[in-house]
Amino acid sequence: MARRPAVGGRRPTTIKDVAVRAGVSVPTVSRVLAGNYPVAARTKAKVLRAMRELDYVVNAHARALAGATARTIALVLYDITSPFFSHIAQGVEEQAAAEGRVCLVCTTRGDADREMAAVELMREHHGDAVILVGGAYREPEYRERMIHYARALDEAGSRLVLCGRPPLGDDVPATVVEYDNEGGAYALTSHLLSAGHRRIAFLGAFDSATTPTERVNGYGRAHAEFGLPVDDALVVPGEFGRSFGYRATKQLIQDQVSFTAIFAATDVIATGALHALRESGRRVPDDVSVAGYDDIPMAAELTPALTTVHVPQFELGRTAVRLALHRHDAEVSQHVRIGTHIVVRDSVAPPPSRRP
Amino acid sequence: MARRPAVGGRRPTTIKDVAVRAGVSVPTVSRVLAGNYPVAARTKAKVLRAMRELDYVVNAHARALAGATARTIALVLYDITSPFFSHIAQGVEEQAAAEGRVCLVCTTRGDADREMAAVELMREHHGDAVILVGGAYREPEYRERMIHYARALDEAGSRLVLCGRPPLGDDVPATVVEYDNEGGAYALTSHLLSAGHRRIAFLGAFDSATTPTERVNGYGRAHAEFGLPVDDALVVPGEFGRSFGYRATKQLIQDQVSFTAIFAATDVIATGALHALRESGRRVPDDVSVAGYDDIPMAAELTPALTTVHVPQFELGRTAVRLALHRHDAEVSQHVRIGTHIVVRDSVAPPPSRRP
DNA sequence: CTGAAAGCGCTAACAT
């Protein structure tokens, strides 16, 4: 029964070794470790000394198995390299650290199957919460599966958190941290319309298989309120990546679709559009106005600085963790909707026709 | 001894429940779970069926405690939101996933104490490796502490990995995945000098307390080989952030220091410099050339596209995981140095004096 | 304030 001779090393120090060296029992060591139980000062000192001398660290697994919680937060992320998601992740990580938790991270890259596999995997780790960021699909089976996960996690004493994703229904035990997609898009489109734009291209109308179409809906509602029709030729479906923004803009120009403004569904798409416009000799905002969505930090640093809709990414992440960990406090609501607002910078001007 | 009534839920299903329902013993269930032992097809089917019906998932902690490894990779990162680090993190995450591991992530934000606390925390989790990315300090106590961690992790059957960080010494059991800082900086500086530049500002000469000064060394060596002195007024120490690049450039201009090129120690610093130059009415590369380091994906997409030194971020991350996990294969070296090379784009031109 | 005993859920050695 020789256990774990660990190819390159010997058996790590355990609580028992500490107990022996300090001349006390194992539970006593455990008590000074937890610090939630009276221990004589002298005993405590002896134990701490032994721990230091032996370079002892607790075994998180043994602790999780014996005690109640693993003190981890699981994060299932669409993609770490996208600025929008990475800032949410930062919020999650910082709040988790502040509450004494480590993060377990998995990446899905927009694959629903990988996402579900990731949730299953996270279930095995029995963290305090499983936070889903980005990606959300609308197939009914997918939804059913998520509801199932929400229930399973709840029964296991954990919590499913939908961060920046649509809710699953009021009877589903999940925490929801949303933000306003439709309203922000409505406000920004209104801003463009008020500036005099009548031909506004919308880049990134997500297809029905993926994330909600709320942003394009806001765009549509603003047009409706202005009594203007939407020209379908101006609404370009696509993913949220820089290359899509670039390609879509090039295509619009090549197809000779006339437009005086571009509203990109994300700031990253907008940077691609900006690039394409510049390459085609269009000045922004003199010839064409450009607006984005998300207000990633880079938006303020582009030339011209991008007019966009602010989404508090960091706050979103922090809130997700906070709500999940304090879900038993009566004051803490489990469904919040964080507001968004327009940030006016330099990439939007009246269309050329409206200027001298 | 009522265990874990878990405020909002009941006791999760265990392997025992599965065994009972399938009418077999616990080890048999364990065997079909592991799949590394002969089990009769009929029995296996019964067990799998029971697992499905009970919605069973293994307890990762129990498994880690009883078995050998936790199947996790710990990642201690300077900052998730910086593109350079997030792309390394992506490489780590993908390789870890490919090898059936989940990542535990902690962020340090350049605080040596937080970094050490993070390593301690990761030690508790008994992952297969603890990968350190970014940040590295040069105080002797810090170095001693890291050496200590390397030994402790080794003894625990884990592995310290220094990714993009200087080695700790040949006798220290750690995996090192380096890349060439000095050589890349030398090559790029030579490129600028060859183009005719003689007043090249260097932005981001790290102070002695933090990361190595190798990049500035390469800058110096190139000058020496060209038989040129370095003007200290052109070498600006600072952190690697966009705002530093912006401020330093503004300062240089305000101080009327003459320069025809800027070599930024990171691409992110370069974006700040670009911004400041644009604001001051300098055209790039017509009036001033700009070069960066790292080749973050954004570098290719700037206007003008940035000439820089390519560092394979994704590869760095993947390699870190691969080497650590396969450290017992004789063929796998535990100290690799990944090459860097210049990427010539549009932000460097001969200085105005050398053009018609 | 401290120790003895039990058990968390799982895997691995030992028998069949």
Place this chain on the structure above:
DNA sequence: ATGTTAGCGCTTTCAG
């Protein structure tokens, strides 16, 4: 091919 037994390192009753 399967069951029995022991034990991973820790926390938590329960006694004293």
